[in-house]
Amino acid sequence: MTPDDDFRAWAAQHRPLLVRTATLLTAGDPHTAEDVVQTALTRLYLAWPRLRGVENRTAYARRVLVNAFTDEMRSTRRQREDLRSELPDRATGDGGADDDARLLFAALGELPERMRAAVVLRYFHDLSVACTARALRCTQGTVKSQTARALEKLARRLGPVLRADDGAAPPPAAHPQPDTLPTPLIRTPHPAGSLR
Structure with missing residues (x-):
């Protein structure tokens, strides 16, 4: 198996968890979460040849994801827009x-x-x-x-x-x-x- 094949297999298996984590990190912003995951996967791909001997790639990927999230927030300072003056104390749905x-x-x-x-x-x-x-x-x-x-x-x-x-x-x-x-x-x- 080539390094590219190895990375593709790993990414296919772990991407859903990275997306869930990024969605929580971005407080439910799916677009920013996808950007963060894409940045993290790009960084992981570039580092992948050096990670062949790393025992816990998932822990390394989490660190890369958090760093990508921090960089994204620092570079854009995005603020989620809320058109209400106050958030409700309770759910308004069912x-x-x-x-x-x-x-x-x-x-x-x-x-x-x-x-x-x-x-x-x-x-x-x-x-x-x-x-x-x-x-x-x-x-x-x-x-x-x-x-x-x-x-x-x-x-x-x-x-x-x-x-x-x-x-x-x-x-x-x-x-x-x-x-x-x-x-x-x-x-x-x-x-x-x-x-x-």
Whole structure:
């Protein structure tokens, strides 16, 4: 198998996961997500001959994807346009998966890019603090602080929605722990058959 054949086979298998990750990183912007994935795949293709001996190509690809995302955000400073003055506290639809995805993307969009990347890597990819720090090229302490602050912001933003079916809910804790946000919401933000 030639290096090109090897890369094509790897890319065909892993591209869907890269797209899902990029969609979360871009807070639901499918066009920017596709741009980020294309940039990441181009960089991976150029580096592929050097990666033959690399044991975990997926981890390397995640790092390349996050770097491509960071570069894209830095170069364009894109802001998602919202024509409403305030985002709703609750889903306005029937509470289905599409509404959950929209709410999650809106909440992720309110986080700074690096904080969003830390949350996506920790909770969508289930990476350890150490692996997340390697992917983001930062210290483990930075990952912990970024994740804690992100979860606090997400809990404030999504907490009323997550507790909507429980009737009256107690006020959120001053410093929510990681289990404040149910992992299923973060892991399954997309309707069946769309991105997951």
